[in-house]
Amino acid sequence: METNKLLASVLVAGIIAMMAGFIAKELTETPPLAKDAYTIAAPTQATAVATAVKLLPFKDYMAKADAAKGAQTAQVCGSCHVFTKGGGNGIGPNLFGVVGSKLADVAGYAFSDAMKAKGGSWTPERLNDWLTDPQKFVPGTKMTFTGLPDPQDRADVIKYLQSLK
Secondary structure, eight states, X not given: OHHHHHHHHHHHHHHHHHHHHHHHHHHHOOOOOSSOSSOOOOOOXXXXXXXXXXXXXXXXXXXXXXXXXXXXXXXXXXXXXXXXXXXXXXXXXXXXXXXXXXXXXXXXXXXXXXXXXXXSBOOHHXXXXXXXXXXXXXTTOSOOOOOOOOHHHHHHHHHHHHHOO
């Protein structure tokens, strides 16, 4: 008889807890809004043009570039790249003397087929394109870095790379 009382009390407590959950849900749940409370305006073509006008030509950023700032910014690159003459390669190729060199032309480093097929040399403009978005510049590259969004940071890094001779 005592066992039946114990089981009944556990069962009643469970039913009470379940009912409390249903009641709380009904009291706190709100219906979905018929329309958005705040409308987010999509950028128009005029907005995009106005934003593009604010950007300076890359040569203007290079004119203001600072190699010391570039060395600081390039520290993030140091987790994969080496910047010393004869320093070998890391996960990525050694970047000493990269400015002016041919793409995919670092001894001892296995470049992706996409990078080998790109061709040309590393000019400051091409380095800017690369540092903006490596996957867009060379689709299929092994490099997973997403890029540097600030054009002045890119110019500073390129100025630093130019100083490595």
